[in-house]
Structures are given as structure tokens and as C-alpha cells.
Amino acid sequence: MKYVKPLNLFDELLKRKVAERGRLLGLDVGDKYIGLAISDPKNEKASPLSVLLRKKHNIGKMADRFQALISEHNLEGFVVGYPFNKNRTTTDGAQVKLFIDELCNTGKLKGLKYTYWDEGFTSKIVELLLKNLNLPQVMSKTINDKFAAAGILQGYLDKANKKVKLEGAMEGDYECRF
Template identity: 60%
Template sequence: MRFVQPLQLFHNLAKATQKERGRLIGLDVGDKYVGVALSDFDNKIASPFSVLIRKKSNIGLMASDFETLISKYSLKGFVIGIPFNNFRVSPDAVQVKVLIDALSKTKKLEGLNYTYWNECFTSQNVGLLLKPLNLNHPVHSKTILDKFAAVGILQGYLDYVNRKMRQQATQ
């Protein structure tokens, strides 16, 4: 896995031939779960996909799951939510980077690019949207929250890069 700047990830997709193009995957990394969202083939709309259980002992399994998703859904890159804070490194940001480093060390995701995207308040925003649904089961509501937080991260990224691409095309 290789880090690239947010716009570079999208430029790489835009420059690819129709046959080489693919989708992006968004991740909301938490203590226990990783919410997963997928983009459409035009990379304009993010949709909830799944939630993976996160443990130190299952990094190889998680990397294999991503490997399967990559081939099955033509995934070309990761957009990973990370809380940006200009003043200090937050513990949440550290846990995200630890997960990405562990996934990279498995060597199962070689050649895949990733970027970070600001996830500040995505879980809180999704929580407010889901509150009227009165989801009673705590695990069920948590996994729905994680999936939709991943959607918020990926959709925020897609909106930004698509807007930038339109602006560059008109200049």
C-alpha cells in the first residue's frame, strides 16, 4: 500500500483507461469495527457496504477480506477517515495509522494506493440522523453507524474531488 495525496488518488483513476478504472473504498476505523463503504463505478456516489471486526489478531484475515473485495468489486484505492487536528495527534489518528501499517505489512495489498480524509464529526452526524430510527440493539445500531460513517467519509471525498476536477476542466 502506498500513501498518495487526496487529489492524486482521483487523478490516477481519471487518467486510467476505461478498462483500468475502478471504484474506491471508504473506511471508518474504530476501536472494534471498521465501517466499509464502496463508490459506484463513476466514483460519484458512496454506498454502505459492510463492517469488519477489528482485532490485532485478525489483520491477516482483514487483509484477505480486502483482497477479495478488490478483485470482486474492481477496487483501485482506499479513502481512510482520520480525525485531523492541527494542534496535536489524537489517539484516534494513531489507531488508524497503526491499522494501515499493519495491513501494509501483510503485503497482500501491494500496489494499492490510499489517502486520508478528514472524518471529524462523521460518526456524530450519522448518529444524529439515525437517532429517530430508535435502533434498540446496541451492536446492530453500532454497525449501522460505522457503515454510514464510512459513507460520510467516502462521499465527502468524492464530492470534493469531483468538484475540483470540474473546476480544473473549466480553467
């Protein structure tokens, strides 16, 4: 796996013909679970996908699952939620980087690109939305994780698509009238 700057990942997708473009997978990395979300084929909308159980001894199995998802959904890269904090590295941030390093070290995801995107309290927002549903704790946790991943990925897609539209508007032929 190779790290690329956030918007460079999207720019690389755009260099391909529309029919050849892959999709993106959003990851919300937690202590016990990894929430997954997937973009639509046009890379405009994110949808919750599933949750993977995270244990120290199952990183190889997780890499295998990611390989299957890459083939099944024509994935180009991962958008990994990261708790950016201007003042210091958080323990959550260190945990996310450790997970990505472990995944890279399996050697099973060569050629895949990834980037980090600010998770911006996505888990807390989803938690508040689910609070009044009174779901069983396990169900609530898995729903929270995959919807948090969808929030991370959607935030990334919104920013990347907005940048593309702005650049397109700047390249257009516009006449100013006063």
C-alpha cells in the same frame, strides 16, 4: 500499500479510460469495527457496504477480506477516514495509522494505494440521525460505522469531482463580455 496525497489518488484514476477505472473503498476505522463504503463505477457516489470486526489477531484475515473486495469490486484504492486536528495528534488518529501500518505489513495488498481524508465528525452525524430509530445497540453501531464510511468517501468524491469540474471549466474556451 502505498500512500498518495488525497487528490492524487483521484487524478490517477482519471488517467485511465472510463471502462478501465477502478472504484474506491472508504474506511471508517474504529476500536472494534471498520466501516466500509464503496464508490459507484463512475466514482461519484458512495454507498455503505459492510462492517469488519477489528481484533489484534485478525489483521491477516482482514487483509484477505480486502483482497477479495479488491477482486470483486475492481478497487483501486482506499480513502481512510482520519480525525485531523491542527494542534496535535489524537489517539484516534494514532489508532487509524496503526491499523493502516498493520495492514501494510501483511504484504497482502501490494500495489493498492490509499489516502487519508478528514472524517469530519461523520460518526457523530450518523449517530444523531439514527438516535430516534431506537435500534438495538449492535445494529445501530454497525449501521453507524458503514454510513460513517460512506460519509467519508462521499466527502472525498465530492471534493475530487468538484476539482475536476473546475479544472475543466478553466481549460474551456470562454469569451468574456463586458
